[in-house]
Amino acid sequence: MGGEVATALQEVTARLAAAATRAGRDRPPRLVAVSKTKPAEAVQEAYEAGHRVFGENYVQELVDKAPQLPADCAWHFIGHLQSNKVKTLLEGVPNLAMLETVDSEKLANKLDSTVNTSGEESKYGVEPKDCVALARHIHESCKHLRLAGLMTIGMPDYSSRPENFQCLSDCRKAVAEALGLPEAELELSMGMSGDFEQAVEMGSTNVRVGSTIFGARVYKS
Template structure:
């Protein structure tokens, strides 16, 4: 019998495949599963790796900087938390296999990423523009009306970055409303029309443990699943 992580991972993969089938997704356009190991030890990530998982996500710079060296180099790390400009160099220097940064929410951050990628001699970094589709003040991300100007800045002024897609975060209970997903899809259409990009080349990162199946049915190409794979998160008790 496999580990609990491996068993849970297999179940999520099966649910993901079923959702993709319901959406009529072709075999070569299957959504990407990013296993989010926030607060979980590197050993748990290794269990998922041994079960065939390669895309992993982290919310905090220090946690990713600590974990990445403990895992094989062919892990594709996604940074999915809010990133402060003063942490950009630390993240990019310490994680050479950072495959995606999903949370670009300002021109300042994009420009800092661009100059740091260039200074380190890294290949162009794929990034997602984070959009606040729910209108919650507690959420990071640009307003939907501002996604085109930010995407245009990255596309035209940041030659060491690549606009790979758009990302949104669900509601407080980690489930999103259909209109949030529809909004992000509309943002993609606007970005592609403005920049002359094909929609199939611009991803939608939406859907987490509570809503990834409905997100896939509504067009998500990248889902971020944590607790359903690794179990409930463990936070230190407050003094």
């Protein structure tokens, strides 16, 4: 990739650090480098530059890509997951670190019945008013899962206003109070290429950056 990915990764890391400093935070959030539609070689370049946390949106793409890369990569699945793809994902990616997009009790139950050890997960596609109920179900009824936090994709153009991020923060507060957990134990996964600096300033603990690191995505016609 001619060093372009490594250079872009360094620039994004610096921007994250600066945003964290502006917000008075001790450290920047976790950076998930999202390689959707990009080849394994691009991920390998980021890996060789020292990065270890990567994200994918599609099950088959992740299942195909993960075995081509070092086992210490920590993969986050950040796309919509269908129940019939759970086994394929969990068996195909043993180094799956987090599933950020659980949006129903049905999916949570399917995950819980498929995995054998504790995993991490959070949510996707849930109305704010339903966050507490789903979080409670995962936390209390899914013994093989660990509730990691909440996630939003923000606006359709991937650039969010403060109120979008504030909504997720409010949901985290409600979930923490309902479950008797410290807010700090629940992550806020928010911020993408177009708005990750603002997300950091609004409290994000996990940002998902793709095209700014790997370049514009190429979709098959």
